[in-house]
Amino acid sequence: MSIYTIGEIPQLRILGRNDGLRDPLNVYWHGGGVEMNIRASELWLDVRVDYDYMEPWLVVFIDGAPIQRRMLTKEDRRIPIFRGMEPGVLRRVQIIRDTQPMPFDPKIMLQFTGLETDGTFEELPAPALRLEFCGDSITCGEGLAGFGDDNEWRAAYLCNIGAYTLETARLLSGECRMVSLGGWGSLMSYDGLKKHAIPLYYEKVCGMYGIDIVTTAAMAGAMGMNAAGSFQAYDFSSWPADVVIVNLGTNDSSGIANTLPAEEQAAGLEAFTESAVQFLTMIRRCNPGAYMIWAYGMLGDPLRPQLTEAIRRYQEQTGDTRAEYLPLPNTEPGEFGCRLHPGLPSHKKAAQAIAARIRELQAQGLVR
DSSP, X not given: OEEEOGGGOTTOEEESOOOSOOSSEEOXXXXXXXXXXXXXXXXXXXXXXXXXXXXXXXXXXXXXXXXXXXXXXXXXOEEEEEESOOTTSEEEEEEEEOSOOOTTOTTOEEEEXXXXXXXXXXXXXXXXXXXXXXXXXXXXXXXXXSOTTOOOOOGGGBOOTTOHHHHHHHHTTOEEEEEEOTTOBSSOOTTSOTTSBGGGTTTBSSTTTTTTTSOHHHHHHHXXXXXXXXXXXXXXGGSOOSEEXXXXXXXXXXXXXXXXXXXXXXXXXXXXXXXXXXXXXXXHHHOTTOEEEEEEOBTBOTTHHHHXXXXXXXXXXXXXXXXXXXXXXXXXXXXXXXXXXXXXXXXXXXXXXHHHHHHHHHHTTSOO
């Protein structure tokens, strides 16, 4: 058995937005972690874990199949990934964080610090596409684990297994990154808070760490490298997205309907429309080569008129036609997971719709 730091294995692919460091590797986002081609009978992962309120979870895929999913505790130091495997067989292994960042828990931390194995690493083929997903709890996979009628909020119920994000990437032989938080929107959160809007933090690595507890400056000082890295500007050129898929609007709709007086809701809808235009403008500035898709509708589509208008305004104002609205299939009875969120059948339908549209765009030469 040999022990390696993450930085000692050049064949590793780092998944998810990160601060450019490998030793230790800060895993900020759900879906973030490492991917490798390995021939080995045994593999272990060294981790560093901390939190006050919500523990992080980990999921392991081998050749695309989920092999294990586990809660991580502060006591965890070395995690078994697999053992007893045929040593000469090449396997693609993904070890990823299965829970979103927790803005209300400033101590939450997941770091990968090393690997131990009896095997060898080989080069990974380049992904056919790079897909970035910006969204809310649907994009976080909330409800994909848990009892169907359970409505408690638990880290355990956030799950990447079967999520439309990873499924879309699988269908297109691509790699995906996520920028999403449950309850957040383009303009406001489900409870009407405008500081809980994805565009405000999109240009940072993971700038929402601890925003509900302390200021950014205090956070960086308290947590050192982990927090400071999350607040730095994200280098979009380090991972140029081919397609950026935005799935926001579900929480904006709730926030506008439930927190604004009736006489202010029309203005709220207009503000949402303009927020979508501005977010598209920001995405284009950060991703000059990407095609942009605003995909929406898994939990109804009350803001469809505002989103189609936002696309129209954006194209008219910029002359950029590489942006569109894509309706997603609604979640029907029998297709829900827990917490009244879309379940596996709904996520599968959404992934198929997005992948089918991207294939059409590829055939038209609009996506490489």
